[in-house]
Amino acid sequence: MTGRRARRAARRRELEEPPARLDLRLALPATAAWAGALLGSTDDRSLQVASVLAVSLSCLLLCRTARGRLRHGAIAATALFLGLELVAGVEVRAAAADPLIAAAADGSWAQTTLTVAAVPTAVAARPVGADGGDGGGDGAAGGDGLAGGDGAAGGEGARGGAASRWRFAARDVDARVAGRAWSAVAAVTVFGDGDHWRDLAPGTRVRVSGLLAPDTFGTQPSVLLRARDPPVVLTAPPWWQRAAQQVRRRLAAAAAPLDPDARGLLLGVAVGDTSAIPDGLAADARTTGLTHLVAVSGSHFAVLCGAVVLVLRRIGRRSAVAGGAVTVAALVVLVGPQPSVLRAAAMGGLSLVGVLLGRPRAAVPALSAAVVVLLVLDPSLATAPGFVLSVQATAALALLAPVWSRALRRRGWPAGAADALAVPLAATVATVPVIASLSGSVSLVGVPANILVAPVVAVSLVLGVLCAAVGAVWPAGGAALARADAVPLQWIGTVAHTLARWPSATLPWPASVGGVLVLAGLLAVVVLALSGRRSRAVLLAAAVGAAVVFVPARALGPVPWGWPPPDWLLVGCEVGQGDAMVLSTGEPGVGVVVDAGPDPALADACLDRLAVATVPLVVLTHLHADHVDGLPGIWPGRSVGAIGVGPDRSSASAWSTLTGAAAARGAPVLDLRPGVRWSSGALTLEVLGPAAAFHGTDSDPNNDSVVLRATLRGVRILMTGDIEREAQQALLDRRTDLRADVLEQPHHGSARFLPAFAAAVSARVSVIGVGSGNSYGQPSPSALATLAAAGTAVLRTDLQGDVAVTLSEGVLATAARGAGSPVARGAVRGRGS
Structure with missing residues (x-):
């Protein structure tokens, strides 16, 4: 009894101690860099000029009145804002002026030489006709059927043994259209039919010909190239990309015997390949806020690098840092340079430098520095949804989750339970406005879904990566690890399917700018309200009252603003x-x-x-x-x-x-x-x-x-x-x-x-x-x-x-x-x- 009382007293003293002071010195420069890159990407010249004047005047005022760190921080933030607004603006205008954009608008035929920039991903496709038409382009011939077409009159659909369509980003594009040749500046995404596209590894130099089309979904001026012929390989990829390709192939073979959900999730969590995830699971993961678990995200880097550093730390600090660096580099090569992956890799690299120098862990400075470095290297990341969501979630885990977890522990919650609630709640609060702007809805089951899968996330991730690593050299061992990983992966799928079918799993929300701002304001009020006891009581009462009315009403039938709309x-x-x-x-x-x-x-x-x-x-x-x-x-x-x-x-x-x-x-x-x-x-x-x-x-x-x-x-x-x-x-x-x-x-x-x-x-x-x-x-x-x-x-x-x-x-x-x-x-x- 005495020992239990002593532990309770020690925990009480720990909770009563003031939390460590946050280091926010780099937060302002990071925010300024992001704002500059965003404004530079817009077409509103008046807004750009006004922002330059406002930021410059603010900096001058601070320089006249402030001293020391504040003054230096203001100068750095202003320099980053102005520099990135200029660079982003120049890049966007250069891409918009690329002749490839005009050629795409005309649907021109292009001959290109390009380098594969990312791992090809499978996309749903209409079939390839016997005459080579895609059945889906403007006027292209080709038929398709319920069972994939008969080959004579049509082709095969994307499902059920059908011919597959693959997509990848290209870089270093040399284009020739109507006899004119130039090096393209605009971003190019290539689509091609057949397995010869799947086998292309990043770094491969290829010759591709096809029809150009505007990319109506890109945040930057960009085009689509629909290839009509197989690629002609000019230069093989580097050895590390060939090795990564072999790992992905062996992993796919190990996952093949699993049920569809487990197979798709294993490829997603281990190497970021989401092409095998069933459409139903993908939709349910979006509804339940589990999309960060069906593919590689920043949390994967944290778990894997943390595990490697923890194991190697016993050997020595340098060994731990070296092992962590190798893990980060291997994951980037294996998964590809996705926005959230780049954020996690940059932040992980900076954290490893801190470990090497013996500095205490500081998530906010590492995140801020990572944002600045990545935006300087590629300002277009400022508008990439994956990058935005990754940064927001990480910031919430560093700023909100510890405070809320500490508050729950003060009220007697076990540390594990407090973290299990605080972490998904903080990430949800931070990211829901952006998600609402993309999907037009707010998930009401995201927090419980993440709580339910939390116990198996790390296990499934570690087993998945071990399956990829072991399977590359020992296929039988990889297959055994795949079968073991199927159990936690199936639990993730079950949670997604079950909660997605709850009444009112999602709350419709306007995806307009006004709707997103209102949602962000409401969330800010909630965060502030949780800081005071009286306001917490009022908020709790309001939430209970809303639940009493809202949940039964939605369970029994649609409300006027639900779906489908009346009439x-x-x-x-x-x-x-x-x-x-x-x-x-x-x-x-x-x-x-x-x-x-x-x-x-x-x-x-x-x-x-x-x-x-x-x-x-x-x-x-x-x-x-x-x-x-x-x-x-x-x-x-x-x-x-x-x-x-x-x-x-x-x-x-x-x-x-x-x-x-x-x-x-x-x-x-x-x-x-x-x-x-x-x-x-x-x-x-x-x-x-x-x-x-x-x-x-x-x-x-x-x-x-x-x-x-x-x-x-x-x-x-x-x-x-x-x-x-x-x-x-x-x-x-x-x-x-x-x-x-x-x-x-x-x-x-x-x-x-x-x-x-x-x-x-x-x-x-x-x-x-x-x-x-x-x-x-x-x-x-x-x-x-x-x-x-x-x-x-x-x-x-x-x-x-x-x-x-x-x-x-x-x-x-x-x-x-x-x-x-x-x-x-x-x-x-x-x-x-």
């Missing part, structure tokens, strides 16, 4: 690079599906969110995989009345699979020809085209897409599939009445969009089903410009997630659930409905 007419589902649209019939739980997207799980999830249990009709506009491969996700738990198809029979295997599935479930297959009308509830469909199958166009399957006009509550909606210029012109030539309030944008917003067609439709809203980061440059700038010129509001599933068009009290409006889960709304301006 919805059309919903565009977030299914990646593909189309999946749902038309309301005006009856609860009943909806018509037009195309099913490329992924059954994503199609199923969208219908679940809409509470659709009965599908009287599924319309498949044509047989490309990004429109039909999701069909198996519509069957489970739902009644399907019939399947409607057009004239496209480009893929024998797709047609066979479709008809077989329909027959097995007793659903008739309807032939949709012009003049056919079909009704269910308040919804009426009328087939407008095609009048006949197309032959000899750039893409006959696309032009053979069924074109429908849906009418619901007086609103006309034009569904167009992937029709291109030829089919659009045919409808115009036949003087078809195309007028509609809502347009499902043809071919994911490709450049093959006739202004005359847009004028004939005269839509108030255009819904574009398109995947984030797709390699086709869709939606194209020309299509968006045409819509803007027509005054048409645009909804995009790549940026906004599930999107909806609604009609309430005679007002046509739009709603967006957010890329990953939110709701933002707005009325559509223009003529009345």
